[in-house]
Amino acid sequence: MHTAVDTLDEKRLGPYLEANVAGFEGLQSIKKFANGQSNPTFKISAASGAYVLRRQPPGELLKSAHAVDREFRVMDALAASDVPVPKVLHLCQDRDLIGSLFYVMEFCDGRIFWEAPLPGVRKRDRAAIYDDMNRVLATLHQVDVNKVGLGDYGKPGNYFERQFDRWSSQYRASEMRHIDAMEALIKWLGENLPEDDGRVSLVHGDYRLDNMIFDAREPRVIALLDWELSTLGHPFADVGYQCMQLRMPDRTGSISGLRGQKLGALGIPTEKEYVARYCERVGIDRINNFGFYVAFSFFRLAAIIQGVAKRAADGNASNKNAAAMGKYVQPIAELALEATSDIE
Numbered sequence: 222m223h224t225a226v227d228t229l230d231e232k233r234l235g236p237y238l239e240a241n242v243a244g245f246e247g248l249q250s251i252k253k254f255a256n257g258q259s260n261p262t263f264k265i266s267a268a269s270g271a272y273v274l275r276r277q278p279p280g281e282l283l284k285s286a287h288a289v290d291r292e293f294r295v296m297d298a299l300a301a302s303d304v305p306v307p308k309v310l311h312l313c314q315d316r317d318l319i320g321s322l323f324y325v326m327e328f329c330d331g332r333i334f335w336e337a338p339l340p341g342v343r344k345r346d347r348a349a350i351y352d353d354m355n356r357v358l359a360t361l362h363q364v365d366v367n368k369v370g371l372g373d374y375g376k377p378g379n380y381f382e383r384q385f386d387r388w389s390s391q392y393r394a395s396e397m398r399h400i401d402a403m404e405a406l407i408k409w410l411g412e413n414l415p416e417d418d419g420r421v422s423l424v425h426g427d428y429r430l431d432n433m434i435f436d437a438r439e440p441r442v443i444a445l446l447d448w449e450l451s452t453l454g455h456p457f458a459d460v461g462y463q464c465m466q467l468r469m470p471d472r473t474g475s476i477s478g479l480r481g482q483k484l485g486a487l488g489i490p491t492e493k494e495y496v497a498r499y500c501e502r503v504g505i506d507r508i509n510n511f512g513f514y515v516a517f518s519f520f521r522l523a524a525i526i527q528g529v530a531k532r533a534a535d536g537n538a539s540n541k542n543a544a545a546m547g548k549y550v551q552p553i554a555e556l557a558l559e560a561t562s563d564i565e
Contacts, residue, residue, distance in 0.1 A: 228253075230319060231248060231251060234319065248266075248267050249268065251263050259525075261275075261276050272325050273328050274325050275289055275292065277322050289324055296448060302360075332435045337478055349440035354433065355490075358460070362424075366453060389407055389411075405558060406554045409516075422456040424452060424453070424454040424458055426450025426458075428463050434446065457508055458517065460499055461514025461518040462518040462522075467479050496508055516560040516561045523549075523553040527550050529546045530547030
């Protein structure tokens with residue numbers, strides 16, 4: 222059975238795209254991508270080529286969630302930078318056309334790696350893939366936000382304090398049962414928020430392997446996707462978030478982890494090696510109390526997953542497996558509590 226999340230009105234959308242997307246001609250088909258938990262995303266095939274449409278889910282949304290207009294803005298701003306992003310083509314703010322905001326961007330033809338151990342990839346290419354992720358992250362954090370027109374893209378003040386308040390509120394708004402590990406984690410984070418050290422950069426907010434498209438042949442990122450959670454904030458948040466995959470078990474919902482894997486044999490860097498390479502690229506000696514940034518990232522992921530489960534319960538989820546996501550909130554919170562022991 223198709224729902225409003227899965228389908229688009231081709232008769233209305235075709236003429237609109239021809240009138241508003243430069244060069245668009247002859248809508249042929251619309252197919253929803255199977256992956257993705259948040260904003261429904263579709264491949265648009267037309268006589269003029271392939272495109273991607275990304276929309277908000279229908280129905281009532283949590284405050285500040287599913288900000289596809291922010292995604293459009295940040296990718297548009299980064300087009301002239303060294304950060305690889307798809308070319309965005311049009312933002313539609315008329316909710317009446319398909320029932321929500323949406324934007325259209327180019328279709329980037331390449332590889333998405335869903336499995337963190339990169340099965341079927343040569344060892345030297347695995348090393349190169351992880352190193353290029355590291356390079357792009359360092360490049361992102363060195364973007365001059367004022368130069369690209371994003372100086373007002375986030376609020377001033379302590380980033381982690383703001384994010385803690387936001388995601389605690391989001392979690393409470395979508396909470397469906399009491400989870401002891403989340404309560405303990407929220408208490409610990411509230412008592413251990415770091416002082417504002419003045420570092421501010423553009424942060425992606427969901428920086429992980431499967432949010433990137435790699436070149437079809439080379440171990441090189443050609444497009445960084447899913448900017449819904451991007452803002453101006455603390456760069457170490459992205460580093461901690463990236464390193465969650467090294468600490469996660471093989472499968473946590475839709476996320477593939479590397480816990481227990483023999484990283485050296487795979488050619489994949491350890492957390493210590495990955496962080497050291499990032500520090501080298503951005504010109505700093507080290508990241509103190511790195512466990513906090515990992516714990517915080519796990520907390521935010523748990524809050525996001527709880528939101529996915531709540532949308533499923535409300536009938537607004539983008540992914541058909543969303544209802545099962547709620548069971549991962551507790552183990553993710555437990556991984557966060559484990560990371561708190563790494564505070565120096």
